[in-house]
Amino acid sequence: MAYQRPLELCTACRQIFAEAGCGGLCRSCAPVQMQQRRQREAPELGAACIRLFQALARRAGDGELEALEQLAFLQDSLQMQLGAAVAGYRDGHGYSWADIGRVLGVTRQAAHKRFGRATTAPAHPGRGL
Numbered sequence: 001m002a003y004q005r006p007l008e009l010c011t012a013c014r015q016i017f018a019e020a021g022c023g024g025l026c027r028s029c030a031p032v033q034m035q036q037r038r039q040r041e042a043p044e045l046g047a048a049c050i051r052l053f054q055a056l057a058r059r060a061g062d063g064e065l066e067a068l069e070q071l072a073f074l075q076d077s078l079q080m081q082l083g084a085a086v087a088g089y090r091d092g093h094g095y096s097w098a099d100i101g102r103v104l105g106v107t108r109q110a111a112h113k114r115f116g117r118a119t120t121a122p123a124h125p126g127r128g129l
């Protein structure tokens, strides 16, 4: 007789399921729970980054040149990561400039001006169209 997986009770929706998603959740609830967990984690990750930046800033304030160098590098890196994230929202997920501006607390025009593609702006402002 072939082995049959025992039925389980989903810990979220309390329905019986045969095919597991993960962690005691059915295949419907698992992705929703994962998304909710990721939304909770984002502010925690941001807070952890701020604590690290503050530690570097304290060291820079104490005269540690390597810490100052790292802060400058992180500033550049953060700008690049932010640009890549916005491009991902625009290209991969179809968010509008208004959506992105709303999240960043600026107008859609300001969001576009800051993160719009370089190809949409003249390479040499003031030197033609």
Ligand SMILES: [Zn+2]
Residues within 6 Å of the ligand: 010, 011, 012, 013, 014, 015, 025, 026, 027, 028, 029, 030
């Ligand atoms: Zn479920």
